[in-house]
Amino acid sequence: MSPDSDGTWERGEFQNGMNGPKILWTIPVFGGVTITETTLTSWIAMAIIMIAAWFLSRNLSVDKPSKRQIVLEKIIGMLYGMVEGTMGKHNLHFAPYIGALFASSIVGTLLGMTNILRPATADLNTTLAWALATTALTWFFSIKNSGFLAWLKSFAEPVAVMTPMNIISEIANPISMSFRHFGNIAGGLVMTTLLYQALAALSAFVLQWIPVKLINTIPIFQLGIPAFLSIYFDLFSGFVQALVISMLTMVYVGGANPPKEESAENT
Amino acid sequence: MPEYQPFVTIDVWTMIFAWGNLIILFLFLKKILFVPLKNIIDQRQKQIKDMYDEARTDKDAAAAMRVEYEQKLADASAKGEEIIRSATARAHKQEEEIIREANETAAKNLRRADEQIEMEKKKALNQLKDEVSSMAVDIASAVIEKNLSEEDNREMIDRFIGQLGDEG
Numbered sequence: 001m002s003p004d005s006d007g008t009w010e011r012g013e014f015q016n017g018m019n020g021p022k023i024l025w026t027i028p029v030f031g032g033v034t035i036t037e038t039t040l041t042s043w044i045a046m047a048i049i050m051i052a053a054w055f056l057s058r059n060l061s062v063d064k065p066s067k068r069q070i071v072l073e074k075i076i077g078m079l080y081g082m083v084e085g086t087m088g089k090h091n092l093h094f095a096p097y098i099g100a101l102f103a104s105s106i107v108g109t110l111l112g113m114t115n116i117l118r119p120a121t122a123d124l125n126t127t128l129a130w131a132l133a134t135t136a137l138t139w140f141f142s143i144k145n146s147g148f149l150a151w152l153k154s155f156a157e158p159v160a161v162m163t164p165m166n167i168i169s170e171i172a173n174p175i176s177m178s179f180r181h182f183g184n185i186a187g188g189l190v191m192t193t194l195l196y197q198a199l200a201a202l203s204a205f206v207l208q209w210i211p212v213k214l215i216n217t218i219p220i221f222q223l224g225i226p227a228f229l230s231i232y233f234d235l236f237s238g239f240v241q242a243l244v245i246s247m248l249t250m251v252y253v254g255g256a257n258p259p260k261e262e263s264a265e266n267t
Numbered sequence: 268m269p270e271y272q273p274f275v276t277i278d279v280w281t282m283i284f285a286w287g288n289l290i291i292l293f294l295f296l297k298k299i300l301f302v303p304l305k306n307i308i309d310q311r312q313k314q315i316k317d318m319y320d321e322a323r324t325d326k327d328a329a330a331a332m333r334v335e336y337e338q339k340l341a342d343a344s345a346k347g348e349e350i351i352r353s354a355t356a357r358a359h360k361q362e363e364e365i366i367r368e369a370n371e372t373a374a375k376n377l378r379r380a381d382e383q384i385e386m387e388k389k390k391a392l393n394q395l396k397d398e399v400s401s402m403a404v405d406i407a408s409a410v411i412e413k414n415l416s417e418e419d420n421r422e423m424i425d426r427f428i429g430q431l432g433d434e435g
Contacts, residue, residue, distance in 0.1 A: 076300070184273070
């Protein structure tokens with residue numbers, strides 16, 4: 001068993017996890033717009049988050065909050081607290097963006113637990129897009145706060161010899177961010193797929209004494225056992241990676257947009 | 268065209284969709300969730316602040332009223348004591364006056380009684396003198412036989428009785 005010349009596995013040879021996302025449709029405009037499973041999952045995730053947000057934010061009340069509203073206020077309050085702690089009070093307006101990023105990440109990952117949809121974050125393009133957005137925000141605020149030339153000059157600090165290092169680290173940031181997230185989720189996907197394969201093989205081995213072909217091909221060990229692995233790879237890893245990418249975004253953007261008096265000293 | 272994309276690949280359209288979704292979700296969440304919730308929380312904070320302010324104002328007013336009432340109460344009790352004291356003093360004065368008046372009246376009555384007694388005594392004495400003198404005249408006229416004029420007799424007897432009274 002080996003991948004074909006184009007780097008993909010034959011259909012049916014493995015489950016989806018070992019391949020990249022399936023291309024569902026190709027819209028024949030702009031040289032072929034590809035709609036992959038990743039895009040579908042992220043749309044579904046987006047729809048779920050929007051419906052949840054709409055549901056949670058109905059009938060908000062000032063003096064008699066419902067239980068739903070109390071939970072919502074708690075969650076949003078935690079988010080604001082985190083943004084304030086990491087980025088400072090002057091960057092509080094980033095909270096909706098961080099919330100959208102975190103929710104997209106975690107829902108996009110957890111949708112993979114359905115085993116029908118492929119996790120949106122198990123595609124490098126998704127995480128790379130988010131990481132590049134973070135980098136773009138960082139550069140935008142650096143240039144806005146200190147000017148384009150000062151920003152260029154900051155690469156040559158503390159000494160000019162460091163310039164290549166600084167440039168590499170600047171480029172490495174989005175790559176490490178995106179590959180960290182993608183690698184964790186995609187790795188979990190591969191591990192889960194491999195486990196399913198192994199459990200199917202084990203089932204076939206154990207059940208081979210049963211002469212009825214219909215029965216001895218039932219992969220009974222696939223029932224329940226992968227769920228324990230899923231607790232780590234989907235729930236824990238998904239949560240941690242969502243937290244990490246949100247945190248890194250907050251740290252980078254917050255660092256590029258310090259409080260006003262501090263930036264006044266720098267210029 | 269492969270049905271599956273490679274495991275690791277760069278697909279611009281997937282990235283564009285990821286960006287678009289993130290931006291749409293960001294704007295949606297901001298409009299639907301964050302802004303209304305922030306408004307609600309701000310309103311609540313304002314309400315709570317108002318309530319606290321009101322409570323503080325009320326408390327201050329209550330404290331001021333308490334001081335005022337305590338003052339009034341103190342004033343009232345002082346006034347009451349004053350009233351009692353003045354009433355007592357007036358009563359004392361009246362008592363003294365009544366006693367003095369009673370004493371005076373009693374003394375006056377006593378004096379008048381004394382005078383009356385004196386007068387009665389004098390009157391009785393005079394009456395006695397008159398009777399004695401007329402009796403003496405009657406006796407003397409009967410004794411002397413020679414009847415002097417009544418005026419002479421009377422003068423003589425008066426002198427006699429006057430001597431007698433002076434001696435007595």
